[in-house]
Amino acid sequence: MGVRSADDTRAYRAALAVGLPTAAYGVSFGALATVGAGLDIWQTMILSLVMFTGGSQFALVGVLASGGLSAWPSAVASAALLGSRNAVYAIRMSPVIGRGFLRRAAAAHLTIDESTAVSSAQGSLRAQRIGFWATGLVVYVGWNLTTLLGAVIGDLLGDVSAYGLDAAAAAAFLGLLWPRLAKLQAQAVAVAAGFVAAILTPVLMPGLPVLVAALVAVVIGATNWLGSGQRTSGNRTGEKS
Amino acid sequence: MTAWHIVLLASIICFGLKSLGYLVPARLIERPTPARMVDLLTVALLAALISLQTFAQGQQLQLDARVPAVLVAAVLFALRVPFIVVVVAAAAVAAGIRALS
Numbered sequence: 001m002g003v004r005s006a007d008d009t010r011a012y013r014a015a016l017a018v019g020l021p022t023a024a025y026g027v028s029f030g031a032l033a034t035v036g037a038g039l040d041i042w043q044t045m046i047l048s049l050v051m052f053t054g055g056s057q058f059a060l061v062g063v064l065a066s067g068g069l070s071a072w073p074s075a076v077a078s079a080a081l082l083g084s085r086n087a088v089y090a091i092r093m094s095p096v097i098g099r100g101f102l103r104r105a106a107a108a109h110l111t112i113d114e115s116t117a118v119s120s121a122q123g124s125l126r127a128q129r130i131g132f133w134a135t136g137l138v139v140y141v142g143w144n145l146t147t148l149l150g151a152v153i154g155d156l157l158g159d160v161s162a163y164g165l166d167a168a169a170a171a172a173f174l175g176l177l178w179p180r181l182a183k184l185q186a187q188a189v190a191v192a193a194g195f196v197a198a199i200l201t202p203v204l205m206p207g208l209p210v211l212v213a214a215l216v217a218v219v220i221g222a223t224n225w226l227g228s229g230q231r232t233s234g235n236r237t238g239e240k241s
Numbered sequence: 242m243t244a245w246h247i248v249l250l251a252s253i254i255c256f257g258l259k260s261l262g263y264l265v266p267a268r269l270i271e272r273p274t275p276a277r278m279v280d281l282l283t284v285a286l287l288a289a290l291i292s293l294q295t296f297a298q299g300q301q302l303q304l305d306a307r308v309p310a311v312l313v314a315a316v317l318f319a320l321r322v323p324f325i326v327v328v329v330a331a332a333a334v335a336a337g338i339r340a341l342s
Contacts, residue, residue: 014324017323017324017325018324020325021324021325021328021329038244039244039248040244043244043245043248046248046249046252047248047251047252050249050252050253050256051248051251051252051255051256052255053255053259055290056251056255060247060248060251062299064244064247066299069242069243069244069247072242072246072247075247075251076247076250076251076254079251079254079255080251080254080255080258083254083255083258083259084258085282085283085286086255086258086259086262087258087259087261087262088262088279088282088283088286089259089262089283090259090260090261090262090263090265091262091263091265091270091279092262092279092283093262093263094262094263094265094267095267097263104263105260107263108256108259108260108262108263109256109259111259111262113287116283161335161339162336162339162340163332163336164306164310164331164332164333164334164335164336164337164339165332166294166307166335167295167306167307167310167311167314167331167332167334167335168328168329168331168332168335169294170291170294170295170307170310170311170314170331171310171311171314171327171328171330171331171332172324172328173287173290173291173294174291174311174314174315174318175314175318175324175327175328176287177284177287177288177291178318180280180283180284180287181284185281186280186281186284189281189284189285189288190284190285190287190288191288192285193284193285193286193288193289193292194288194289194291194292195292196289197288197289197290197292197293198292198293198296198297198302201293201296201297201300201301201302202300202301202302206300209289209293210286210289210290210293213285213286213288213289213292214282214285214286214289216285217278217281217282217283217284217285217286218278218281218282220281221274221277221278221279221280221281221282222274222278224274224277227277
């Protein structure tokens with residue numbers, strides 16, 4: 001401890017590079033929640049402080065914005081379905097986080113796309129821990145500040161997609177996916193899952209297309225189709241010992 | 242259901258889902274098949290999110306400025322351009338096309 005290695009520095013840099021643009025997107029969440037869905041500032045802030053998982057937050061206020069409060073079953077179900085991937089991330093992060101009830105409870109709260117992705121991309125266990133906590137905290141603090149900003153000045157900004165923030169979010173997810181596409185099996189899953197999610201969007205309740213797309217991974221993972229004898233598609237689960 | 246009920250219910254469910262994963266014994270997912278499924282699940286979920294973020298507008302599919310922006314992002318990622326630069330470039334492409342059209 002004390003002296004920072006090159007590994008540590010790399011983890012901190014990745015945390016900032018991933019965390020800051022993600023956090024900036026909170027402005028559009030704050031605006032959509034207040035202007036679009038009609039929530040007050042406190043309700044909007046509770047979502048960012050307590051729910052704290054962007055996809056689910058957008059899904060919830062997106063459904064409420066189009067369907068009103070009576071669409072709550074669909075809104076809550078969409079948030080839950082999108083949030084279910086965090087359970088998968090938690091399984092992945094569990095050995096990285098280590099023991100201790102409070103530490104694991106805090107880690108659970110910060111278990112999101114970005115913290116998991118940055119952590120998984122690091123080499124040593126120490127760097128994986130730095131990646132997880134640094135990214136989680138950068139996004140948590142930043143996301144809540146920008147949510148507040150968006151909730152307060154949202155109607156001044158007008159349509160936030162004019163600033164290209166929706167494309168920025170897609171690009172950020174693409175950046176998280178990119179390093180995982182080294183193998184043919186992962187590429188096939190990505191293409192199939194993206195296709196399935198898109199074609200089911202007009203047909204199914206919001207949130208469900210993502211879950212059906214996830215079944216692609218379960219089926220290909222279980223049968224190891226296109227796996228050509230490899231044991232796992234990535235190097236992350238294989239390396240813990 | 243008031244807006245407060247909906248907000249609190251959904252928040253508690255989402256935190257519960259995060260906690261759930263930390264209760265799964267590690268040895269269960271370290272065997273090859275579950276480990277492969279967990280890996281591919283991450284890939285599938287991210288790909289589905291990209292697809293929706295790029296093509297979906299509510300429950301409609303819509304081709305707009307997001308598509309060229311994401312294509313530009315893919316090219317830049319392939320060229321190993323840093324993450325933050327790519328994200329800003331994608332936003333700029335989409336914003337630029339919308340400003341001009």
